[in-house]
Amino acid sequence: MPLIRPALRRGILTDRAIRRAHRNGELSITPFEPGLVRPAAISLRLGHEAFALESTGTVDIADRSTYPELRPKEPDAEGRISVEPGEVVLAPTLEKIGLSEKLAGLVDGTSDYARLGISVVLCGQVSPGFGSEKGAVLTLEIVNHLRHPVLLHPGTRICNLMLFASTGSDQPYGAMPGNYSSDHAVAPSRLADHVGRN
Numbered sequence: 001m002p003l004i005r006p007a008l009r010r011g012i013l014t015d016r017a018i019r020r021a022h023r024n025g026e027l028s029i030t031p032f033e034p035g036l037v038r039p040a041a042i043s044l045r046l047g048h049e050a051f052a053l054e055s056t057g058t059v060d061i062a063d064r065s066t067y068p069e070l071r072p073k074e075p076d077a078e079g080r081i082s083v084e085p086g087e088v089v090l091a092p093t094l095e096k097i098g099l100s101e102k103l104a105g106l107v108d109g110t111s112d113y114a115r116l117g118i119s120v121v122l123c124g125q126v127s128p129g130f131g132s133e134k135g136a137v138l139t140l141e142i143v144n145h146l147r148h149p150v151l152l153h154p155g156t157r158i159c160n161l162m163l164f165a166s167t168g169s170d171q172p173y174g175a176m177p178g179n180y181s182s183d184h185a186v187a188p189s190r191l192a193d194h195v196g197r198n
Contacts, residue, residue, distance in 0.1 A: 018041075028135055029097055044157070045157055047094045049073075079153070088142070091140050093139075096135030103165060105162060119145065120141075137186075
């Protein structure tokens with residue numbers, strides 16, 4: 001009689017599966033707030049620092065010396081971070097994330113922010129193995145499409161992380177060159193490492 005193997009788990013993780021993945025160590029989230037688990041995602045909160053991307057001329061992706069500078073954005077007296085019209089701001093999640101090689105993620109902004117004209121995530125893929133050693137923050141790319149400043153509140157929910165189960169990857173993200181898998185703060189683009197001059 002042939003050996004019957006259990007079906008491989010695939011697809012999006014719902015709330016029950018997210019909590020199970022956290023319990024068994026496939027998913028690490030620090031700090032973990034159970035109330036942020038949603039029907040098919042877990043919400044993440046805005047960290048306490050932010051940086052504006054400031055360019056002074058043409059940006060050549062192969063030349064790191066032309067890259068925009070990361071200018072720290074100081075919070076106001078009430079701890080809010082102002083995002084100016086058209087400004088691109090990089091900010092970390094409050095949570096550090098770690099995925100096993102059998103999980104992949106997709107980060108997306110929430111409808112609440114979109115309805116205010118705010119884009120929260122421009123690059124949403126979270127590869128298998130991201131942050132698997134000690135956890136890493138996700139860097140959010142926030143853009144204000146309004147004509148006036150928007151005040152963001154660190155520590156509040158700002159995006160959702162959807163998780164997908166897979167059969168595993170041969171090369172976890174953390175093993176790839178120039179990755180962001182151990183970032184504990186916002187880091188500048190490393191694209192020049194792949195396309196040209198350093």
